[in-house]
Amino acid sequence: MVRKPTSKEAARKPNMREAILAAAEELFATKGFNAVSVRDIAQAAGANPGSVTYHFKTKDGLLLEIYRRHCGPMNLRRSELLAAAKRVRDLQDRLEAIVRAYVVPAFTSGSDLAGGGARFTRLRAVMSAEGNEVARKIIAQTFDDTSHAFIDAVHESLPHIPRTDIVWRSHFLLGALYYSLVTPERVSRLSRGEADGSDAACAIEQLVQATVAALQAPALDQAAPARRRPVVAGKT
Amino acid sequence: MVRKPTSKEAARKPNMREAILAAAEELFATKGFNAVSVRDIAQAAGANPGSVTYHFKTKDGLLLEIYRRHCGPMNLRRSELLAAAKRVRDLQDRLEAIVRAYVVPAFTSGSDLAGGGARFTRLRAVMSAEGNEVARKIIAQTFDDTSHAFIDAVHESLPHIPRTDIVWRSHFLLGALYYSLVTPERVSRLSRGEADGSDAACAIEQLVQATVAALQAPALDQAAPARRRPVVAGKT
DNA sequence: TGATCTTTTGTACGATAGTACAAATCTCAT
DNA sequence: ATGAGATTTGTACTATCGTACAAAAGATCA
Numbered sequence A, B: 001m002v003r004k005p006t007s008k009e010a011a012r013k014p015n016m017r018e019a020i021l022a023a024a025e026e027l028f029a030t031k032g033f034n035a036v037s038v039r040d041i042a043q044a045a046g047a048n049p050g051s052v053t054y055h056f057k058t059k060d061g062l063l064l065e066i067y068r069r070h071c072g073p074m075n076l077r078r079s080e081l082l083a084a085a086k087r088v089r090d091l092q093d094r095l096e097a098i099v100r101a102y103v104v105p106a107f108t109s110g111s112d113l114a115g116g117g118a119r120f121t122r123l124r125a126v127m128s129a130e131g132n133e134v135a136r137k138i139i140a141q142t143f144d145d146t147s148h149a150f151i152d153a154v155h156e157s158l159p160h161i162p163r164t165d166i167v168w169r170s171h172f173l174l175g176a177l178y179y180s181l182v183t184p185e186r187v188s189r190l191s192r193g194e195a196d197g198s199d200a201a202c203a204i205e206q207l208v209q210a211t212v213a214a215l216q217a218p219a220l221d222q223a224a225p226a227r228r229r230p231v232v233a234g235k236t
Numbered sequence C: 001t002g003a004t005c006t007t008t009t010g011t012a013c014g015a016t017a018g019t020a021c022a023a024a025t026c027t028c029a030t
Numbered sequence D: 001a002t003g004a005g006a007t008t009t010g011t012a013c014t015a016t017c018g019t020a021c022a023a024a025a026g027a028t029c030a
Helices: A016-031 A038-045 A049-056 A059-086 A091-107 A116-130 A133-157 A163-182 A184-190 A200-216 B016-031 B038-045 B049-056 B059-086 B091-107 B116-130 B133-157 B163-182 B184-190 B200-216
Strands: none
Touching: A016 A038, A016 A049, A016 A059, A016 A116, A038 A049, A038 A059, A049 A059, A059 A091, A059 A116, A059 A133, A091 A116, A091 A133, A091 A163, A091 A200, A116 A133, A116 A163, A116 B116, A116 B163, A133 A163, A133 B184, A163 A184, A163 A200, A163 B116, A163 B163, A163 B184, A163 B200, A184 B133, A184 B163, A200 B163, A200 B200, B016 B038, B016 B049, B016 B059, B016 B116, B038 B049, B038 B059, B049 B059, B059 B091, B059 B116, B059 B133, B091 B116, B091 B133, B091 B163, B091 B200, B116 B133, B116 B163, B133 B163, B163 B184, B163 B200
């Protein structure tokens, strides 16, 4: 070792811990958990690999802290918006407001956290796809209450639809939401540039509109398969 | 050695190559690409790690072969069903048949491949979430034609809806489809056991019904935000 | 200033990754 | 049965993984 840079050009990070969290969030959300090494994260954050161990002990601990950081605020925001939505008088407007209360916090930050909620939601989508155990546990125990509250609110607005159908359609909503954040460029590509898949405001409007219509669809009567299946050959 | 299989079909390991492909498919689809090692795959297939290298050269090559194996048949099946759907007279039935032509091949096998298309579709969902490059390339060049054909067919059935909206809603369909295959147990859990998220037939019906309704929703008029946004505070 | 606590750095270690390769084994037409 | 080609096995190499840990550097306050 010849010498060390004594100059102040180092420009000390005010908060290395935050930088590591942000870098990890971004990398996990785009490449998945296992494809990203602790060294990758440290480098992206301008930190030393040992620093990650110091602040978060393990790689799982780092992921856990990311979830702890976001789950509370996002859940709170959803609850607030849902409570407000339930006070809307007009039935059609109320349903739309309920759906919006579910969707909007997933796209926009529920607190001052940089980058907004979209990055964290994308992270959740990726962890869900990878079957990550750490994520699965904390998600189930953090968001299931919110999901039930959402389903109940929808059910109150659409009492004639069986709860089962609403569960399925809410599930589709979350899938569509996730996928919109995972591969926004596919929308741009398929629309031949006419739409911008990365435009959060646009995605929200499209998603809300489509979901409201899907929720309002007639119930699926399992008992009466009247004249279904016009084309597809029967399968099982 | 006690005995050897005299028949031309070996009794012990009929086709190790197929066993490796099947094991890799299953593991990749549930844990993701990077979380699964070549040794994991070999063990699950009852093979030696070196055997994987022999048959597929690299881990990427193995993934590529999985895609090659499924893309053709699934695409073909979709084309056939779409062609048949477009011949349906009744407009409502036709739209439903078109959606079904897109959804059904994703759940059921397009050929004799064991396990059906659901496993491969789930694999695609996971690879998409992880941003896998190998998968991204082959998918874009294999399925974009089919996606365009599907969008065109829907657009012909719903000429009053802007193409952009149809692209978004089709995107949501794929996201919902993926998510249904990735976390079916969430449906069972949220419905408190009333629905079985793993029931493919049920998932297909729910998805088709919800998607048809979403596609038929009124167009989003970007120019006139009339009295939108009843609850959510303005953002950007 | 010097003592103490926090944070960062550098380095190392054991485990495991993907893959190469030669030897062993199997298959099958001759 | 035998030899040639296809397949499977066993092993080894290098790279990188997550993590531990001691030393260096920075921060804080008597």
